[in-house]
Amino acid sequence: MKSDITIDCIGLYCPMPIVNTTRQMKNMQPGQVLEVVADDEGIKLDMPNWAKMTGNEFLGIEETGGKYHVFVRKA
Amino acid sequence: MVEKEKMTLILFSGEMDKVLAAFNIALGGATSGMDVTIFFTFWGLNVIKRNEGSIKSKGIMRNMLNFMNRGGSKRLPLSKFHMMGMGKSMMLGLMKDINFPQVDELMRTAKELGVKFMACTTTMGMMGIGKDAFITEVDSYAGVATYVAEARRSSINLFI
Numbered sequence: 001m002k003s004d005i006t007i008d009c010i011g012l013y014c015p016m017p018i019v020n021t022t023r024q025m026k027n028m029q030p031g032q033v034l035e036v037v038a039d040d041e042g043i044k045l046d047m048p049n050w051a052k053m054t055g056n057e058f059l060g061i062e063e064t065g066g067k068y069h070v071f072v073r074k075a
Numbered sequence: 076m077v078e079k080e081k082m083t084l085i086l087f088s089g090e091m092d093k094v095l096a097a098f099n100i101a102l103g104g105a106t107s108g109m110d111v112t113i114f115f116t117f118w119g120l121n122v123i124k125r126n127e128g129s130i131k132s133k134g135i136m137r138n139m140l141n142f143m144n145r146g147g148s149k150r151l152p153l154s155k156f157h158m159m160g161m162g163k164s165m166m167l168g169l170m171k172d173i174n175f176p177q178v179d180e181l182m183r184t185a186k187e188l189g190v191k192f193m194a195c196t197t198t199m200g201m202m203g204i205g206k207d208a209f210i211t212e213v214d215s216y217a218g219v220a221t222y223v224a225e226a227r228r229s230s231i232n233l234f235i
Contacts (some may be wrong), residue, residue: 001190011173011174012174013173013174013175014099015099015103015106016174016175017101017178018102018103018106019102019105019106019184019188020201022105022106022188050106053108054106054107054108068100
């Protein structure tokens with residue numbers, strides 16, 4: 001999946017990947033796609049739930065070698 | 076304008092582990108677009124006390140209490156296995172291992188995301204401490220009516 005901006009959350013646990021996502025989203029334009037790379041499994045459920053609450057669009061997760069690439073489109 | 080969903084937390088405890096949990100939840104609310112207020116009362120007031128300088132109070136009893144209960148975000152004990160600070164150092168080491176922020180950093184992040192800090196004036200009166208005991212990030216000083224006014228419109232309300 002293609003993204004406009006990627007943030008590295010490897011080694012971070014809840015709530016930091018979501019905090020960093022929130023911070024990054026504030027600097028993005030509607031329609032842009034953010035890719036969050038994380039290795040805490042919590043992100044698999046946290047990101048779709050966060051997207052639902054904030055009205056952003058959860059696009060999916062790609063899992064490779066213990067890393068989760070999570071994609072969200074800014075509303 | 077539509078009013079945002081609200082979250083209110085009563086932080087009664089002044090122990091690091093419970094405080095970490097409280098701020099974790101507060102950040103979860105704030106990042107999800109909720110209006111979050113933390114009402115600091117009783118031992119919870121220790122979280123928002125200044126780390127620097129001495130804190131003045133009146134009378135022998137209150138001075139003794141404030142000496143034993145100095146507070147400040149860097150001085151909070153653990154609720155379990157504190158072991159005169161040894162357990163806490165170890166816990167801080169474990170947190171560092173997983174890049175988990177300490178209380179003061181979580182507090183800064185909470186303020187950055189708009190979390191409001193409210194201090195309980197009854198506890199302040201009982202413990203004989205004034206506003207000068209606290210960090211400048213405290214938004215308001217109030218009692219139970221103000222807390223209830225916030226909490227009754229909250230969809231999430233926790234006592235920690």
